[in-house]
Amino acid sequence: MSAAALSDHYPRFHLALPVTDLDETVRFYTQVLGCATGRSAERWVDLDFFGHQLVLHKVAPEDHPAAASNPVDGHAVPASHFGPVLEWDDFQAMAKRLRAAGIDFVIEPYLRFEGRRGEQATMFIADPSGNHLEFKSFKDIGMLFATDLDTPTS
Template sequence: MALASCGARGVGLPPPRLPRSASLRRVSSASCKPSDVSTRFHVAIPVSDLSVAREFYGGTLGLKEGRRSASWQDYDFFGHQLVCHEVPGYNPEASRSAVDGDPVPVPHIGLCLSGEDFGTLTSRIDADAWEVAPHLRFAGQKGEQMCCFLYDPSGNALEFKSMTDDAMLFARYDVDNV
């Protein structure tokens, strides 16, 4: 296939190696600690221009810079590791999903913040920069939260939210039938 050898991954790069299903094993949820606050996530995203990304993530959002190279940059993303990898010509295609009346960009990177951190972060951003301005979602429901969305300069969608009741972040309930 032509796409496997010269698509967005670049000319001459081999296609990604996928694991064989026979080698996959099920991990017991009992062995995972999803609510362990010492567990941090690492997410890597493509950006079209690393210097512009540095200005946005380090300047506009005020994230602390970590390791850096000519083609990528680490950030402290509220205790998690965000890595911006420069991909010349990167241009994401985003779709939308309706969530409580909001046109939510999918895919997106989301972060759940304390009310104080949410207020501090959202106050740093100009009102016209928001894709979905900070507002209360699911008002009066179990999952009530402040939320907002914006795009970074490369078109990556970012969501920031703050739960009214932190216990509801992982609560199991059917949103459509609350």
């Protein structure tokens, strides 16, 4: 979704990420994820990341932070990650798009809290510089910030 498609009253976030190969990482975000580019300079590029500003900053490989993980639902979830909350059908389309592009999943698409109030689909990938992305989708977007996710839906 482009920034123009979002409401003018919805706050956008700005996130800057360190990347070790600027050209390869920009190709990933533009060609695989479909992000448009904005301003750029020799060592950074702005992207329209689902209506939000994502800035990729080139760093030396030794300056890129290591990724720690935490156990969640039997998966090693990268502690540092970000990503959009998509509509249910858009999530399925993104999973298909990632598979078609030959992207390796850090965590394959799966359902969390199935049959409960917080039912959601989730999947994790990494960009070419090792930054982790989580794509999510909720059966009921009203559960995005709910604290009682274990309650059955019926």
